[in-house]
Amino acid sequence: MSKLFFILLVSFTCCFSASATDNLALQKSYTYSPKPNYPLCTDDSDSVQLTDGKSFGSKWTEKSTVGWRKPEPVVEVVIDLGQICSIEEVNIHTIGGGWATVEFPEFVAVLLSDTNSHFKFAGLASGRDFADIRSTNAGIPGIMIIENINASGRFVKLVARPNGINIFMDEILVLGKIHSTSQKSSLRKTSETFDTNEQLLARIEAACKNRRLYAITGKCHLCY
Numbered sequence: 001m002s003k004l005f006f007i008l009l010v011s012f013t014c015c016f017s018a019s020a021t022d023n024l025a026l027q028k029s030y031t032y033s034p035k036p037n038y039p040l041c042t043d044d045s046d047s048v049q050l051t052d053g054k055s056f057g058s059k060w061t062e063k064s065t066v067g068w069r070k071p072e073p074v075v076e077v078v079i080d081l082g083q084i085c086s087i088e089e090v091n092i093h094t095i096g097g098g099w100a101t102v103e104f105p106e107f108v109a110v111l112l113s114d115t116n117s118h119f120k121f122a123g124l125a126s127g128r129d130f131a132d133i134r135s136t137n138a139g140i141p142g143i144m145i146i147e148n149i150n151a152s153g154r155f156v157k158l159v160a161r162p163n164g165i166n167i168f169m170d171e172i173l174v175l176g177k178i179h180s181t182s183q184k185s186s187l188r189k190t191s192e193t194f195d196t197n198e199q200l201l202a203r204i205e206a207a208c209k210n211r212r213l214y215a216i217t218g219k220c221h222l223c224y
């Protein structure tokens, strides 16, 4: 096995080193708003590439990436898991580092719903974890992780706000199990319900002013 191949294998394994739970989002349908529009990566397959089980580093020059330029004020993705599930963790494969003005998202919030309305806040990862990651010659792939969600839902909404003008991602994993009634009592009851993204953003911004991004926060890992 060549050294390069070994490094690539380790890197790939790192990016998909999820827990023993299943990726409930795999091959599931999703909607987004606004529509992806970054010229170099936008194609007809954007509607399936976020849950196809493949990540190639979220580079904005690759057709396998889904990218937005100047999404105002946020990118929203809603994944339909097909049935109510117990959700532990959400991973978003993205890219940043400052090269070509591409930065990691300012934050990604996760909300859950059984009915695709009245979404409850479930957690948030902040791009601040990547603030020291700077590059002068290429984008740096990273994973934003919202963990310890311990809540149930069928529809998983991601609300991502850009830090700058672009957002790129190429895979979203929702880790957990298909819901069972025996688990119901042990699941955390999520707190606040947000009917609009404006309500959510106002709540997050208020929390930021108090130097507390949100009561529940995730973390970020580099892929390579």
Ligand SMILES: [Ca+2]
Pocket (backbone or CB within 6 Å): 049, 050, 051, 052, 053, 054, 055, 064, 170, 171
């Ligand atoms: Ca993908």
